[in-house]
Amino acid sequence: MTKIALVEDNRTTREGLQRIIDLWPSYKCICACETAEEALRLLPPQEPDIVLMDIQLPGMSGIECVGRLKELLPAAQVIMLTVYEDPDRVFSAIRAGASGYLLKRSTPEQVFSAVREVQEGGAPMSAPVALKVFSYFRNQAAASAEVENLSARESEILELIVQGFSNKEIAARLSLSIETLRWHLRHIYKKLHVHSRTDAALKFRPRM
Numbered sequence: 001m002t003k004i005a006l007v008e009d010n011r012t013t014r015e016g017l018q019r020i021i022d023l024w025p026s027y028k029c030i031c032a033c034e035t036a037e038e039a040l041r042l043l044p045p046q047e048p049d050i051v052l053m054d055i056q057l058p059g060m061s062g063i064e065c066v067g068r069l070k071e072l073l074p075a076a077q078v079i080m081l082t083v084y085e086d087p088d089r090v091f092s093a094i095r096a097g098a099s100g101y102l103l104k105r106s107t108p109e110q111v112f113s114a115v116r117e118v119q120e121g122g123a124p125m126s127a128p129v130a131l132k133v134f135s136y137f138r139n140q141a142a143a144s145a146e147v148e149n150l151s152a153r154e155s156e157i158l159e160l161i162v163q164g165f166s167n168k169e170i171a172a173r174l175s176l177s178i179e180t181l182r183w184h185l186r187h188i189y190k191k192l193h194v195h196s197r198t199d200a201a202l203k204f205r206p207r208m
Contacts, residue, residue, distance in 0.1 A: 005048035006032040007039040008081060009057055013104060017052060020108045036065035044072045050115055055082045055089055063093045070097035074195055077118045091132045099198050100124035121197055122166030130164035154188050162201050
């Protein structure tokens with residue numbers, strides 16, 4: 001059973017998402033919070049697998065909350081919820097630890113697709129946001145010693161991760177099996193001392 005938590009101050013949106021999630025086989029909404037402060041208090045003991053979080057919350061913002069929540073629940077994947085696409089704010093949330101974002105006007109099918117994409121190692125985001133993320137890493141001046149230890153293939157995989165490709169898409173582009181790709185990812189995480197695609201991307205500096 002995949003455990004999903006919601007952090008959304010709008011009651012109508014929150015209850016609508018909760019109903020959608022509880023209709024999916026093998027998924028369960030274990031907690032629905034109205035504020036970031038409530039989420040930081042209630043979610044850690046329940047250890048959700050995925051958190052859908054409003055990017056704009058009363059009090060502490062969703063961007064600040066995702067950073068603090070990832071410190072408490074490093075394995076949880078966070079998808080930001082936003083009324084309209086704002087590349088700068090979404091980018092800030094991704095830098096804080098979010099795995100991607102979802103527009104609130106998304107259909108139930110789109111919500112499910114985003115959740116599944118994150119489960120499969122993907123990062124749901126539009127091209128403009130992905131480009132902003134990619135440009136950020138590309139413009140960094142110096143590579144860390146950890147990244148310098150990556151092989152050419154591992155760097156190639158990370159470049160595609162930063163661009164927003166899912167595991168399946170990366171495997172197809174590089175003519176790898178999913179198992180071989182996962183083997184590479186395990187080695188990347190070990191070399192970079194991280195536990196997720198997002199954390200690996202935050203340390204990555206593409207080789208020029």
